[in-house]
Amino acid sequence: MASVSITRRGEQRLRNGHPWIYKSDVVQVDAAGGDTVAVVDSRGQHVGHALYSSRSEIALRLFTRGPQVPDLSIWRDRLRQAFDFRATLALDATACRLVHGEADLLPGLVVDRYGDYLVLQALSQTTDRMLPEITALLVELAAPAGILARNDPRVRLLEGLEQRVEVLHGTVPDTIEVREGRVYYDVDPYHGQKTGLFLDQRENRMAAARYARGRCLDAFSYNGGFALTLAPSCSEVLAVDISDQAVERIRANAARNGISNVEARAMNVFDELRELERRGETFDIIVLDPPAFAKNKSAIPKALSGYKEINLRALKLLPPGGFLITCSCSYNVSEAAFAEIVAAAAIDARADVAVVEKRMQGRDHPVLMTVPETYYLKCFILRKLA
Ligand code: SAH
Numbered sequence: 598m599a600s601v602s603i604t605r606r607g608e609q610r611l612r613n614g615h616p617w618i619y620k621s622d623v624v625q626v627d628a629a630g631g632d633t634v635a636v637v638d639s640r641g642q643h644v645g646h647a648l649y650s651s652r653s654e655i656a657l658r659l660f661t662r663g664p665q666v667p668d669l670s671i672w673r674d675r676l677r678q679a680f681d682f683r684a685t686l687a688l689d690a691t692a693c694r695l696v697h698g699e700a701d702l703l704p705g706l707v708v709d710r711y712g713d714y715l716v717l718q719a720l721s722q723t724t725d726r727m728l729p730e731i732t733a734l735l736v737e738l739a740a741p742a743g744i745l746a747r748n749d750p751r752v753r754l755l756e757g758l759e760q761r762v763e764v765l766h767g768t769v770p771d772t773i774e775v776r777e778g779r780v781y782y783d784v785d786p787y788h789g790q791k792t793g794l795f796l797d798q799r800e801n802r803m804a805a806a807r808y809a810r811g812r813c814l815d816a817f818s819y820n821g822g823f824a825l826t827l828a829p830s831c832s833e834v835l836a837v838d839i840s841d842q843a844v845e846r847i848r849a850n851a852a853r854n855g856i857s858n859v860e861a862r863a864m865n866v867f868d869e870l871r872e873l874e875r876r877g878e879t880f881d882i883i884v885l886d887p888p889a890f891a892k893n894k895s896a897i898p899k900a901l902s903g904y905k906e907i908n909l910r911a912l913k914l915l916p917p918g919g920f921l922i923t924c925s926c927s928y929n930v931s932e933a934a935f936a937e938i939v940a941a942a943a944i945d946a947r948a949d950v951a952v953v954e955k956r957m958q959g960r961d962h963p964v965l966m967t968v969p970e971t972y973y974l975k976c977f978i979l980r981k982l983a
Pocket of ligand 1: 794795798802817818819820821822823837838839840843864865866867886887888
């Protein structure tokens with residue numbers, strides 16, 4: 598069997614529960630990219646089996662510990678466990694994440710359900726090579742009407758894999774209607790961001806709705822997730838997104854749901870917040886859900902100043918008693934660092950702010966305790982006291 602030996606530092610990482618071994622901790626490779634390999638430690642002892650990438654900085658993703666060679670039945674068992682877990686969540690939605698990579702012990706694989714269809718992403722050389730087998734298992738376990746591979750994320754380039762979108766099974770329509778709570782969305786699985794929707798925010802949208810009233814601002818709205826969920830409890834909602842396509846979808850989704858108090862504007866949020874402040878406008882509830890400002894470590898300082906600016910400006914637009922739902926999906930910015938930057942924004946805005954709820958990505962996107970990288974979405978619900 599193909600094998601890879603690792604350094605003592607690599608062993609230590611595995612012992613600490615982290616499944617990734619970086620290239621710099623690889624000593625010797627007797628394998629081809631995409632192979633499932635035996636992992637050997639510095640004393641020649643067998644540690645377990647891992648998925649090997651010949652290109653990525655993450656050379657090994659541990660798959661099993663111990664001597665047993667993993668076969669397809671392990672993939673089947675783990676997929677089934679991931680599906681069964683989602684079934685226990687009793688989500689009030691027809692779309693959800695079924696497989697969340699490492700956090701389901703299925704490294705490099707994402708599978709989302711949109712109604713009768715599945716949309717998957719193969720993010721490692723091994724899961725890419727195994728797509729025929731994985732497709733067969735998904736058909737066996739979930740019997741979808743169609744499976745789409747949204748293999749266009751940029752991270753695939755780090756694996757030396759091309760960006761490609763293709764139907765792997767059945768047929769997949771251009772739009773799929775899904776429901777979250779009371780809101781219906783038309784989702785474009787071929788071109789929508791991520792796999793079509795920001796499923797990870799579902800439970801935060803529903804939590805935010807508990808505080809919704811008066812005038813609402815949904816900044817970085819995408820196809821209107823927060824705006825549409827909060828609209829029934831608000832007098833009016835302003836949804837802002839820089840993308841014309843997103844704004845068109847907000848309007849179409851609002852019409853689809855018979856919601857008439859949502860105005861959608863194609864604007865840069867940084868400019869729009871400044872303009873709203875200049876005009877002396879106020880909002881009773883504001884949502885800030887920007888894209889990941891820190892896509893890598895070198896982007897952190899700039900990201901922090903971006904987070905600070907939008908939070909500062911939003912806090913100024915809130916009257917006392919108003920709510921701010923503020924999010925960061927940069928895993929390079931920890932919860933503590935994010936809290937610190939929002940606190941700094943509150944100080945500059947001369948606002949006393951209470952934390953009402955600390956939230957994270959939805960339960961169908963679980964976090965692996967020993968893998969900080971799987972905790973990426975932070976969401977604070979804050980109340981401005983004075
Ligand atoms: N809140 C959404 C998800 C937002 S994703 C939901 O619940 O579904 C982030 C969005 O920010 C994307 O739609 C992107 O088009 C938009 N965006 C990125 N930079 C922006 C900017 N400077 N101003 C306004 N929108 C921006």
